[in-house]
Amino acid sequence: MIRTALVLALLAAPAAAQDQAQAARNAARALEEASVQLDAAESARDQVRALTQTVQAYEEGLAALRDGLREAAIRETELSRRLAAQEGEISQLLGVLSALGTASGPQALLHPDGPVGSARAGMMLASVTPGLAQEAQQLRADLTEVTDLRALQENAAATLRDGLAGVQTARTELSQAVADRTALPKRFTEDPVRTAILIAATETLEGFASGLSEIATNETPADLPPVAARRGSLPLPVRGEILRRAGEADAAGVSRPGIVVATRSRALVTTPAAATVRYSGPLLDYGLVTILEPQPDLLLVLAGLDTTYAQTGEILPEGAPVGLMGGDEPGTGEDPSPSREASGAGRTETLYIEVREGDAPVDPLEWFASDKG
Template sequence: MRRAALLLSALLAAPAGVPAQVDTAAAARDAAEQLATAGERLADTGEGASERIAALSETVRAYEEGLEALREGLRRVAIRQQTLQDELDGRREDIAELLGTLQVMSRAPAPMLLLHPIGPLGTARGGLLAADVTPALQAEVAELTTALEEAAELRALQDSARRTLEEGLVGAQQARAELAEAASNREDLPRRFAEDPVKTALLIASTETLDAFASGLASVVDQELRNIIPDAAERKGTLRLPVQGSVLRGYGEADAAGTQRPGLVIAAAPRALVTSPAAATIRFQGPLLDYGNVVILEPAPDVLFVVAGLAEAFGQAGQVVPEGAPIGLMGGVTPSADAILSGAANGGGANRSETLYLEVREGQETVDPLDWFDRSAT
C-alpha cells in the first residue's frame, strides 16, 4: 500500500496529463464551415459584370481565409496531439508500475491489506492513506481517459480534414479562374483617361528604374476623359494591404544581398488574390523591368501605389477601380491537401512562399507605405 501511495503521489505531482484545454478541434471545424460558406458563394455569384466580379472576389477571399484557418487549426491539432502523446509516453513507466502494484494488492486477502508490521497504529494510518488514495486514483484514471479520448478525436479530425481540404482547394482554383476571366474582360468601369500605347512602350524602353518610370507616367496620357479623381487621403493609415500576408521587409530594409528598396516586401500564399486598397485610377498595368507584372494605382492626387510581383494582372490604364477590386493574382503553385496535412503535422504554418512588392510615392518621393496602411494588420 505504501508503495502504491508513493507512486500515486509522484503521478499527481507531475505535470497534468490534460492541461487547461483549449478546444483546438473547434478551430478546424470553424474553418471547414468557412470553406462550406465559400462554396455556397461560388454557386451564386450574380449575373452582372460588376456584381459577379465583386462576388467572385469575396468568394476567393473567403476560400483564402478558410484554407488558412484550416491550416492553422490543423497545426494546432497536430501540436496538441503531440503534446498529449509526449505526456502519456513520459508517464508510461509510472502508470505501469502503479498498475502492477495495484494488481498485486488485488490478489492479497482483503483483511491482510490493512495489517501493518508496527501494529494497530500503523494499520490505522494505512487505512487513512487508502481512503485518501482511492479518490485520487479515480481522478487520475478519469484524467487519462479524457486524454485518450481527446487524442482519438484529434486523429479522427485529421482524417476528415483531407476531404475538406481537397474540396476547398478545388473550389478556390475554380473561383480564381472565373475571377481572372471576368476581370480581364471588364469594360464596365469608368475611365479617367485614354492611354497612348506607343508612348507607354517608349517610356518602358527608355527607363531603367522604377523611379524614372513612375516620374514619366503623366506623358503616356493620350486624352483626359472624365474628371474622376478618387481621393483616399482622408483614410491614410487605415487602408488594408493589397494581399493577405505578412511583411517580410519594411521600408528601406536590406535583403540578404544587401539590396535596399523603398517599399514593403509582403509574404503571401501561392495564387493569393491581390486587390486595390482603395478606389483608385489604374495608371499602368503590365510587365516592367525586373519587377514582373506591375499595377500602378493613383488613390489620391499625386499619390501612387506601386504593386509589383504579380503573376497575373487585371485592368487597363485609365480605368477607375473601386476599393477591393481584383488587380491580380500571385504566382506559385497551391500545395496539395497531402502537403498541407504533412506541413501541419510537422508544425508548419501557412505556406507564404510568394512575395509582393508595395511602394508608395507622394509626388516625386517615396514614403513608408505603412504611413498609408493599417500597421496592426501587418
C-alpha cells in the same frame, strides 16, 4: 457543389481555438453570401464582383482551417512529449491501479502488525487513492485529447483538400468573368509608343513613376472617393504576412522603401481603394506591376504578380481584382497535410508594395493596416 460542401465543413469543423472557429464561421457566412450574389448576377461585371468575394471567402476559410490545423498539431505534439516524458511514472501508476483493482477486500485490510497496523495502512491507502485516481483521470483525458486531435487533423485535412479544389475553380471562373465583362470606365487612353519609350529609358521604379503622366492621352478628371482620412487603415491588397518592412535588407543586402508580403500560391490581389490604373504590365526586374492612383500625387505600386486583370487607364472600384500571385495551382502542387500546415509552410510567393507621395516613397504601413494574416 464543392462550395456548399466547404460551407458545411467550415461550420461543423472543430478548431483548436475560439478565434479560428469564429473566423471559419465568418468565412462560411461570406461564402454563402457570395454564392447568393453569384446566382443573382446578370452581367459579367456583377459576376466579377461576386466571384471576387467567393475567392476571398475561400481564402479566409482556408486560412482559418490552416490555423486550426497548426494549433491542433502544436497541442498534440505538446501532449505527446509530456506523455512520453512520464512513461515510467505512467507504467508504475497503471501497475498500482491494476493491483488495487484485483486485490480482494479482506486481504487488502490484513497487516502483520495486527488491527492497529491494518488501520494505519487503511488510512494511508485512503489518502493515496484520491491522488492516484486524479492522475489516472488526467492521463485518460490527455490520451483522449490526443486521439481527438489526430481525428480533427485528418478531417480538417480532407476539408482543406476540398477547399483548395473549390478556390481553384473559383479563380478560373473569375479569370473568365474578367475577360467577358464589358469595359470599365477609363480615365485616359494609354499611348503604347510612349509607354515603350518610358520603359526603355527607365532604370529605376522612381524614374518610371515620375514619367507616368507622359503615357496618358485624352485624360479626364477623376471622381474618386477621398482616401486621406483612411490613412493607416487601408486593407492590404493580398492575404499574407509581412516578410520585410520598409528599409529592411533582403538576403542579398538590398533594401527598398516598400514592404514585402509573403502570400500563398495563386493568392488574389485586390484594390485597397477605388483607384485609376496608371500602369499595368512588366517592369524592370519586378515582374508584372500594377500602379494604382487613389488620389492625385499618391501611387500604390504592386509588383510581383503572375497574372494581371487591370488595364492601364481603367478606373477600378475598391475591392476589384487586380491579379493573381504565381506558384503551383492549389490542389496540385500544394500538400495540405497537417505537418505542412503546422510548420507554416506554403507562403512561397511575395508581393512588393511601395507607396509614393508626390515624387518620394513613404513607409507603406503609414497607409495600410498590417493585421491581415
